[in-house]
Amino acid sequence: xxxxxxxxxxxxxxxxxxxxxxxxxxxxxxxxxxxxxxxxxxxxxxxxxxxxxxxxxxxxxxxxxxxxxxxxxxxxxxxxxxxxxxxxxxxxxxxxxxxxxxxxxxxxxxxxxxxxxxxxxxxxxxxxxxxxxxxxxxxxxxxxxxxxxxxxxxxxxxxxxxxxxxxxxxxxxxxxxxxxxxxxxxxxxxxxxxxxxxxxxxxxxxxxxxxxxxxxxxxxxxxxxxxxxxxxxxxxxxxxxxxxxxxxxxxxxxxxxxxxxxxxxxxxxxxxxxxxxxxxxxxxxxxxxxxxxxxxxxxxxxxxxxxxxxxxxxxxxxxxxxxxxxxxxxxxxxxxxxxxxxxxxxxxxxx
Amino acid sequence: xxxxxxxxxxxxxxxxxxxxxxxxxxxxxxxxxxxxxxxxxxxxxxxxxxxxxxxxxxxxxxxxxxxxxxxxxxxxxxxxxxxxxxxxxxxxxxxxxxxxxxxxxxxxxxxxxxxxxxxxxxxxxxxxxxxxxxxxxxxxxxxxxxxxxxxxxxxxxxxxxxxxxxxxxxxxxxxxxxxxxxxxxxxxxxxxxxxxxxxxxxxxxxxxxxxxxxxxxxxxxxxxxxxxxxxxxxxxxxxxxxxxxxxxxxxxxxxxxxxxxxxxxxxxxxxxxxxxxxxxxxxxxxxxxxxxxxxxxxxxxxxxxxxxxxxxxxxxxxxxxxxxxxxxxxxxxxxxxxxxxxxxxxxxxxx
Numbered sequence: 072x073x074x075x076x077x078x079x080x081x082x083x084x085x086x087x088x089x090x091x092x093x094x095x096x097x098x099x100x101x102x103x104x105x106x107x108x109x110x111x112x113x114x115x116x117x118x119x120x121x122x123x124x125x126x127x128x129x130x131x132x133x134x135x136x137x138x139x140x141x142x143x144x145x146x147x148x149x150x151x152x153x154x155x156x157x158x159x160x161x162x163x164x165x166x167x168x169x170x171x172x173x174x175x176x177x178x179x180x181x182x183x184x185x186x187x188x189x190x191x192x193x194x195x196x197x198x199x200x201x202x203x204x205x206x207x208x209x210x211x212x213x214x215x216x217x218x219x220x221x222x223x224x225x226x227x228x229x230x231x232x233x234x235x236x237x238x239x240x241x242x243x244x245x246x247x248x249x250x251x252x253x254x255x256x257x258x259x260x261x262x263x264x265x266x267x268x269x270x271x272x273x274x275x276x277x278x279x280x281x282x283x284x285x286x287x288x289x290x291x292x293x294x295x296x297x298x299x300x301x302x303x304x305x306x307x308x309x310x311x312x313x314x315x316x317x318x319x320x321x322x323x324x325x326x327x328x329x330x331x332x333x334x335x336x337x338x339x340x341x342x343x344x345x346x347x348x349x350x351x352x353x354x355x356x357x358x359x360x361x362x363x364x365x366x367x368x369x370x371x372x373x374x375x376x377x378x379x380x381x382x383x384x385x386x387x388x389x390x391x392x393x394x395x396x397x398x399x400x401x402x403x404x405x406x407x408x409x410x411x412x413x414x415x416x417x418x419x420x421x422x
Numbered sequence: 423x424x425x426x427x428x429x430x431x432x433x434x435x436x437x438x439x440x441x442x443x444x445x446x447x448x449x450x451x452x453x454x455x456x457x458x459x460x461x462x463x464x465x466x467x468x469x470x471x472x473x474x475x476x477x478x479x480x481x482x483x484x485x486x487x488x489x490x491x492x493x494x495x496x497x498x499x500x501x502x503x504x505x506x507x508x509x510x511x512x513x514x515x516x517x518x519x520x521x522x523x524x525x526x527x528x529x530x531x532x533x534x535x536x537x538x539x540x541x542x543x544x545x546x547x548x549x550x551x552x553x554x555x556x557x558x559x560x561x562x563x564x565x566x567x568x569x570x571x572x573x574x575x576x577x578x579x580x581x582x583x584x585x586x587x588x589x590x591x592x593x594x595x596x597x598x599x600x601x602x603x604x605x606x607x608x609x610x611x612x613x614x615x616x617x618x619x620x621x622x623x624x625x626x627x628x629x630x631x632x633x634x635x636x637x638x639x640x641x642x643x644x645x646x647x648x649x650x651x652x653x654x655x656x657x658x659x660x661x662x663x664x665x666x667x668x669x670x671x672x673x674x675x676x677x678x679x680x681x682x683x684x685x686x687x688x689x690x691x692x693x694x695x696x697x698x699x700x701x702x703x704x705x706x707x708x709x710x711x712x713x714x715x716x717x718x719x720x721x722x723x724x725x726x727x728x729x730x731x732x733x734x735x736x737x738x739x740x741x742x743x744x745x746x747x748x749x750x751x752x753x754x755x756x757x758x759x760x761x762x763x764x765x766x767x768x769x770x771x772x773x
Contacts, residue, residue: 399740
């Protein structure tokens with residue numbers, strides 16, 4: 072590692088983060104071009120479908136400036152034609168002398184190939200500078216391509232006596248305004264939100280986020296029996312504000328003529344297994360499961376859950392309430408993190 | 423208020439705190455004697471039965487030093503013969519010119535009388551300097567004499583899925599070592615610890631504290647039906663390390679020949695009402711109810727609980743576990759405080 076590599080890479084990471092909530096299925100990537108110890112240009116991937124971070128920086132400079140320069144990039148440059156021509160080719164053509172990469176791209180179409188191509192053209196390549204930070208920036212993306220399955224986060228809001236609502240079949244605001252805002256922000260970190268039909272019907276939520284994006288999380292309803300047919304005026308089925316996917320075994324629901332934002336999947340067998348298969352197929356990298364408790368218990372009992380986020384209010388709701396998630400067997404997460412949100416607390420646990 | 427009154431009173435409060443865990447039914451009290459802006463002596467109430475804070479400071483000085491001095495004392499000087507002669511008389515005889523008091527003594531034998539006596543003898547008296555801090559120092563004492571009932575704290579240790587043990591009828595260590603140490607320390611802040619017979623039998627606890635004291639908390643077992651008769655080898659019934667009180671409706675248990683540390687109360691009717699009546703009669707100012715959940719629910723449903731302390735582990739224990747406290751109806755506390763203890767959290771709620 073050359074002196075200052077880490078600080079130029081940190082600058083590239085800061086650039087990358089500017090694309091948050093906009094790059095959708097693409098990772099956030101940032102780049103910095105340096106010559107004689109001077110930053111000549113910075114760039115990042117702005118939106119899904121737009122030019123990549125390397126091209127964004129390179130396009131700001133003349134061939135003379137690029138000649139013999141060093142490129143810092145937070146993720147391995149791509150080597151294939153996707154929505155954009157391959158960055159490795161552009162780097163080679165630009166006569167960049169040295170490329171410093173934080174993270175090897177875990178995406179199977181890229182991994183290692185970009186690096187190999189650069190090296191084969193005589194470019195000096197260094198890999199792994201601030202790799203951990205870079206991986207963290209695109210944690211769900213990395214996990215998905217490393218493990219070929221989406222990152223699953225369960226989220227619940229409970230009272231101290233472990234209730235999610237004061238009376239079964241009704242909605243109770245258990246947690247405070249800070250939690251409300253946090254959840255609305257946090258949803259934008261996921262590519263899909265999953266709820267059961269009871270939650271859809273009782274709460275009638277919009278499941279939107281507080282962050283502007285052309286790619287809001289897909290709102291997924293699990294409705295095995297087709298209960299939504301009696302509730303066709305729900306916001307999720309009519310508001311057109313984000314895609315809504317329904318997984319059901321009910322033929323009538325599956326073929327109901329919804330508006331264009333609503334898409335139904337007709338399933339046989341275990342609906343959660345079908346959901347995960349479809350998510351993999353469509354490369355949906357992460358889901359935020361918002362309940363209710365039955366759905367969350369099913370996830371905990373059937374799958375490897377990556378993260379559990381609990382918003383806890385220290386109020387006592389009383390014995391008529393509905394209990395929060397409660398798995399069949401003991402489960403422990405490796406990493407636990409607490410955050411106090413006024414008079415509530417956020418407990419984040421992950422493996 | 424004269425300049426520096428608050429800082430001399432803070433010194434007196436620091437003195438008072440030296441008596442922690444030793445003054446038992448007496449409040450912690452500290453005193454400082456000042457002349458010409460100079461601290462001449464400090465004092466505090468060292469142990470239950472020992473001389474009071476005022477006498478402790480006064481006894482360190484000559485009549486010349488005391489003449490025309492100012493006495494700072496965290497609690498109103500007593501005016502009656504108890505285990506010690508009245509401090510008000512001693513102050514008058516010492517020709518102290520001015521007395522600054524933080525808190526008026528809520529004890530009905532004292533309240534206001536000490537102040538009146540001093541004033542009648544021409545002593546300048548100021549009351550209320552750092553009164554809030556002084557009251558907080560002896561919170562349970564103050565509450566008891568202000569309300570004629572003991573301060574009731576419920577304490578529970580639960581998992582994220584609201585279990586106190588993994589399998590009913592057995593003991594599971596839910597919380598971590600930091601919690602264990604904290605509870606052992608915290609017990610010493612109370613004059614009695616209350617558990618049910620199930621907890622006594624299943625856990626076989628000692629209910630001791632980590633603080634040396636001649637007056638460890640009384641260990642109270644509620645055993646309506648006399649189940650302890652089948653478990654006479656429990657630590658609480660045999661270890662002789664602190665007093666044990668048993669409240670029961672079972673005649674045989676009530677008259678069982680235990681050792682001298684064990685005292686039985688034969689009850690008719692509601693055992694919790696009997697318990698509280700006895701505590702009032704014996705001026706036990708505070709209780710720390712350690713469970714199990716049935717006893718804690720009974721407290722929550724029948725009485726005004728002053729404080730609820732929950733130690734929460736973010737682990738999930740599984741559905742065979744026994745649920746933590748769960749009152750019949752909604753209950754909210756006014757003040758909520760969180761404290762992170764490694765990978766567990768302490769939630770303190772009070773009215």
